[in-house]
Amino acid sequence: MGLNEQQNVPSQRKIIVFIVLAFIPIALFRLCFNNPFSSIKDTSLQDSAANVVITSFSSSSQEEESQESFDHIQDEPLCDYTQGNWVRDEIGPLYNGSTCGTIKDGQNCFRHGRPDSGYLYWKWKPNECDIPRFDSNRFLDLMRDKHLAFIGDSMARNQLESLLCLLSTVSSPDLVYRNGEDNKFRRWRFESHNVTVSVYWSPFLVAGLEKSGNLDHNVLHIDRVDERWGNHLERFDTVVVSVGHWFLHPAVYYESGSVLGCHSCETSNCTEVGFYDVFRKAIRTTLRAVAGSGREVILTTFSPSHFEGRPWDSLGACNMTKPYEGKVLEGLDLDMRKIEIEEYTAAAAEVRLEVLDVTAMSVLRPDGHPGPYMYADPFKNGVPERIPNDCLHWCLPGPVDTWNEIMIEMLRRWKV
Ligand SMILES: *[C@@H]1O[C@H](CO)[C@@H](O)[C@H](O)[C@H]1NC(C)=O
Ligand SMILES: *[C@@H]1O[C@H](CO)[C@@H](O)[C@H](O)[C@H]1NC(C)=O
Ligand SMILES: *[C@@H]1O[C@H](CO)[C@@H](O)[C@H](O)[C@H]1NC(C)=O
Ligand SMILES: *[C@@H]1O[C@H](CO)[C@@H](O)[C@H](O)[C@H]1NC(C)=O
Numbered sequence: 001m002g003l004n005e006q007q008n009v010p011s012q013r014k015i016i017v018f019i020v021l022a023f024i025p026i027a028l029f030r031l032c033f034n035n036p037f038s039s040i041k042d043t044s045l046q047d048s049a050a051n052v053v054i055t056s057f058s059s060s061s062q063e064e065e066s067q068e069s070f071d072h073i074q075d076e077p078l079c080d081y082t083q084g085n086w087v088r089d090e091i092g093p094l095y096n097g098s099t100c101g102t103i104k105d106g107q108n109c110f111r112h113g114r115p116d117s118g119y120l121y122w123k124w125k126p127n128e129c130d131i132p133r134f135d136s137n138r139f140l141d142l143m144r145d146k147h148l149a150f151i152g153d154s155m156a157r158n159q160l161e162s163l164l165c166l167l168s169t170v171s172s173p174d175l176v177y178r179n180g181e182d183n184k185f186r187r188w189r190f191e192s193h194n195v196t197v198s199v200y201w202s203p204f205l206v207a208g209l210e211k212s213g214n215l216d217h218n219v220l221h222i223d224r225v226d227e228r229w230g231n232h233l234e235r236f237d238t239v240v241v242s243v244g245h246w247f248l249h250p251a252v253y254y255e256s257g258s259v260l261g262c263h264s265c266e267t268s269n270c271t272e273v274g275f276y277d278v279f280r281k282a283i284r285t286t287l288r289a290v291a292g293s294g295r296e297v298i299l300t301t302f303s304p305s306h307f308e309g310r311p312w313d314s315l316g317a318c319n320m321t322k323p324y325e326g327k328v329l330e331g332l333d334l335d336m337r338k339i340e341i342e343e344y345t346a347a348a349a350e351v352r353l354e355v356l357d358v359t360a361m362s363v364l365r366p367d368g369h370p371g372p373y374m375y376a377d378p379f380k381n382g383v384p385e386r387i388p389n390d391c392l393h394w395c396l397p398g399p400v401d402t403w404n405e406i407m408i409e410m411l412r413r414w415k416v
Pocket of ligand 2: 145146147194
């Protein structure tokens with residue numbers, strides 16, 4: 001299906017914001033909490049925004065050969081993995097909804113009865129290079145004796161849970177810590193490699209309060225990081241940061257202890273300042289704090305949802321079974337990503353920082369969301385008129401596995 005690119009962007013943005021606002025209370029609160037024709041050759045290109053090397057890998061190549069090709073590309077120029085297409089991949093995912101025990105219920109689309117499986121058989125093919133299939137042993141070797149922390153909202157958790165499933169194909173994670181409603185804070189150990197992986201719930205990254213029973217808006221202190229992870233920075237070697245959708249909620253913002261303004265402030269008596277600048281400052285504050293502590297940082301860019309103007313509880317809200325071709329980023333997705341890329345570019349000189357730029361590849365995957373399969377067997381009693389849909393998170397296995405395939409290349413570059 002082609003996309004209508006003539007749409008009025010501002011009004012579409014309002015709709016998206018409205019949809020996300022309508023959906024988040026249910027979705028987030030309840031859920032949360034090679035070219036086949038070529039033989040092996042290294043293909044990599046320079047890209048100023050994306051400092052990553054991805055080597056070519058053909059599906060017919062042997063693992064040893066592809067690893068060999070890794071080893072001589074360390075100093076080669078970089079590939080822009082963000083430009084490409086989803087191409088059919090007959091091999092399919094490394095894991096499935098029955099082999100991985102840590103898939104969040106709402107994202108276990110297979111177990112919840114999603115009937116189509118075509119969405120599992122796509123791989124991201126950058127125009128200029130190829131992404132090797134995820135190699136769990138390689139990942140664990142790269143992270144040996146290290147601690148990788150995911151910090152952010154439910155998209156950070158979605159990426160973490162994909163990684164756990166990918167890794168559990170070779171080594172099973174031991175859950176050594178859990179705390180917080182809905183497992184918001186958890187830590188696993190891979191004793192085989194002395195690797196620690198953890199997740200910290202922090203949907204704004206900066207200090208603040210999430211809206212709850214008697215607070216109808218969020219409160220953010222945009223000049224200091226959330227202590228829940230900030231106090232643990234020295235424990236981490238590498239941090240993956242992923243946020244975005246929570247910034248669309250009504251909120252009051254503080255800077256240096258004074259009210260800066262608010263967003264969607266119906267009840268509070270302060271100036272509407274929107275959320276884009278606040279989002280920017282939260283990212284900046286976070287990158288500075290992590291840079292100051294000398295940790296490695298991977299900033300995962302905004303993950304697009306696919307409500308596309310439809311109510312979150314409408315039948316067929318995101319029932320596509322194939323990727324889009326040639327959809328361009330626009331509206332909220334475009335603006336949120338742009339802010340992240342700008343802040344990454346400004347901070348990158350001072351710190352080991354990479355941007356995991358997933359927005360454009362992910363916007364092409366309307367077929368990758370749970371939709372009504374956020375709940376088990378949604379159509380067991382027939383087809384209702386209204387049905388809750390998750391068109392925000394990603395099914396596991398699903399497109400988010402690709403994010404981790406790209407991430408491993410970043411870790412590999414830091415290792416050398
Ligand atoms: C999941 O993967 C396992 C091991 O590869 C396989 O035996 C099983 O049939 C798969 N299950 C489904 C439902 O695809
Ligand atoms: C595991 O890694 C930590 C560093 O993260 C190190 O201090 C410790 O000695 C390692 N343990 C083993 C058994 O190698
Ligand atoms: C709201 O802001 C106006 C203008 O700054 C001020 O005069 C008024 O007292 C404020 N009201 C409340 C309830 O704070
Ligand atoms: C998606 O939902 C719409 C509206 O219910 C329906 O008309 C369409 O046939 C559905 N498409 C698929 C692939 O199920």
